[in-house]
Amino acid sequence: MTTPNQTALQAAAANSKAWPFQEAQRLAKRFPDGKRDDQGNLVPVLFETGYGPSGLPHIGTFQEVLRTTFVRRAYEVLTGGHPTRLVAFSDDMDGLRKVPDNIPNAGLLAENLGKPLSRIPDPFGTHESFAHHNNAMLRDFLDRFGFDYEFVSASDRYNSGAFDDALRNVLRHYDAIMGVMLPTLRAERQATYSPVLPVSPTTGAVLQVPIEVIDAEAGTIRFADEDGSTIEQSILGGKAKLQWKVDWAMRWVALGVDYEMCGKDLTDSVTQSGKIARILGGHKPEGMIYELFLDANGEKISKSKGNGLTIEEWLTYGSEESLGFYLFREPKSAKQLHVGIIPKAVDEYWQFREKLPSQPVEQQLGNAVWHLLGANGGHSEGELAGAGDSLPVTYGLLLNLVGVLGADASREQVWSYLGNYIHDPDPADHPDLDVLVDRALAYNRDFVAPTLIKRAPAANEARALEALDAALAGFDAETSAEDLQTAVYEIGKREEFGFESLRDWFKALYETLLGSSQGPRMGSFIALYGVGNTRRLIVEALQRAGVAQS
Structure with a gap:
């Protein structure tokens, strides 16, 4: 460029x-x-x-x-x-x-x-x-x-x-x-x-x-x-x-x-x-x-009440760049400011960062990342081109991985699992991702782990999970995230399991396997967490439903 x-x-x-x-x-x-x-x-x-x-x-x-x-x-x-x-x-x-x-x-x-x-x-x-x-x-x-x-x-x-x-x-x-x-x-x-x-x-x-x-x-x-x-x-x-x-x-x-x-x-x-x-x-x-920021309850943030986020709190769970990105967006519209918005801000920052070098100048001037670079005087050709890199794993997916690993997960464990997704998982080669690993561990410890409850699958969901387990048995560790995602889709579309929409199937996966009502692309998660480990999650879910595994 x-x-x-x-x-x-x-x-x-x-x-x-x-x-x-x-x-x-x-x-x-x-x-x-x-x-x-x-x-x-x-x-x-x-x-x-x-x-x-x-x-x-x-x-x-x-x-x-x-x-x-x-x-x-x-x-x-x-x-x-x-x-x-x-x-x-x-x-x-x-x-x-x-x-x-x-x-x-x-x-x-x-x-x-x-x-x-x-x-x-x-x-x-x-x-x-x-x-x-x-x-x-x-x-x-x-x-x-x-x-x-x-x-x-x-x-x-x-x-x-x-x-x-x-x-x-x-x-x-x-x-x-x-x-x-x-x-x-x-x-x-x-x-x-x-x-x-x-x-x-x-x-x-x-x-x-x-x-x-x-x-x-x-x-x-x-x-x-x-x-x-x-x-x-x-x-x-x-x-x-x-x-x-x-x-x-x-x-x-x-x-x-x-x-x-x-x-x-x-x-x-x-x-x-x-x-x-x-x-x-x-x-x-x-x-x-x-417009003023609001807290999680929709109330005005007050210094005396202390109901806002401190700078230190954001940086405990997200990056400096994600903070700047969130503050750039729509200043004349009221927005909530609480820890729950941090993960999305992190991932959207990286999405806009990846787009920047390929955009025409008119679009660059509307890209928050262009303004973040300029805040410290950096709009050189090298700096704009360098903004086009991306994270190998989204922050949302990283949070799902850490959530499954539990509140006591360590950096070393997370990086070992990242080896399923990254060819050479050396933290020194991925400094931005390494920062987010620490942030994800903190976010999971303080906000995710205390709320995770993996429910037992309903009868139709249990049958679908058994089918997914059988499909995963035919895959190995080298199977791509796309192929895994296709397998998940195909099971969710089968009429015998009675899902009104694919959304219901994915919600069942999130709630029974991950303990959350929302989650990642399952193909990406399975590739990251590992086919064998995901099958173990399915076995645990079926056991909660009283389904014996052969």
Whole structure:
């Protein structure tokens, strides 16, 4: 294959319907000649992602960085290489409003409710503060994945004075900002609302109290402290933070943000923050509003509840690439995010990876694997061609094998069985498959083995299993998966066994031999597990039905 030249690639990008290019096309319209400074010099377009470190990072946090990176790289392709930057911003000056459910030493956090997250002791005992711990977890994974980003924390910007000019600007436009926000609030909230949240000089808590602007240029305000005393205090140098929607707008203007996506739950925030950004002399960035992830019960994922998947959990049972693949797909559609979707994501990733080199450029730009390669800057001819490899065994089939072997199966056992399917089953020659062997063992141990129940076959199913056993007796270890699959099909189609459809026959095989309601292509499984071993499974199933074997 050949890599398309730059002109052809840009032309395809300009007409691509893939969502990252749709986003990049809108951004390019904002800067038809590229983003320029006051002297006309080309400067980087700034992409931002936001993170609230009030709980442990989960995949919903990570996905925003990945999806934004997809748009960033699409913009670079579309514009022929215009410069970009990505800032991962942590809102760690926010006051802790509740103690997350999945955190140790909850009492320590309870004692510090209301204080900025970066000024609360770390309940894990490993970092300077709770926010520093959670920020480190996020950065560790972003670094592991190879993202090109700059980490910026609110506490650093507020405390260092880097936001001081922007804070003065908020005070100058205090009345106009109140005019935007007050109509959106209930009457009781209007009475206490302030765009500026002072930090109490006595308790250190972030206060949600009305304020009076004393001197906008000096940054001085007046407010009632928690004990009722009247305080005059500067809001500069970390002595206050801004209310969420005002803070977001201030950040867009102060940093010069050009693109930021967010979840559907922030739709109203985008509207109000956009209005405030204009008041402050800036503009609302371009951005996509994506649907939120749901847990296995269809409920919204919450950091405080801990009902989402952590990054570590996904990587215990699936690969990094499968995670990226799943996050690429249909960002504007609600999707469940739980361990049950991992196996399918792994196999679909490899299916799309195998297709990539043979696709025309227009289709490549819609292939998630193309964007995953580009996330770390890799779109060379060799990298695209190398994406065309495939796994000799699907992850789903691997899980079925491990499920039959049991919860105590070992890597060595799995690889010995893979020898029935792979000519030279050396893990060193199949590193991607070797990774998935470990993932399959973990997935089976934690989720499959505890639920497997092999039922006894019904009378007609038992007769069909006897016929299958007789057919397998005529095959040897070298019989192909296709020939084995044909034999299974033929038995299922025989009227004497009374299956209404082949689906019923395969379901019977899965439930009686594997202990699951779903399963693999049986020909592939028999080839992998071995003809003799499969016959032993049939004998065990027939014994459960009380059928004596001759």
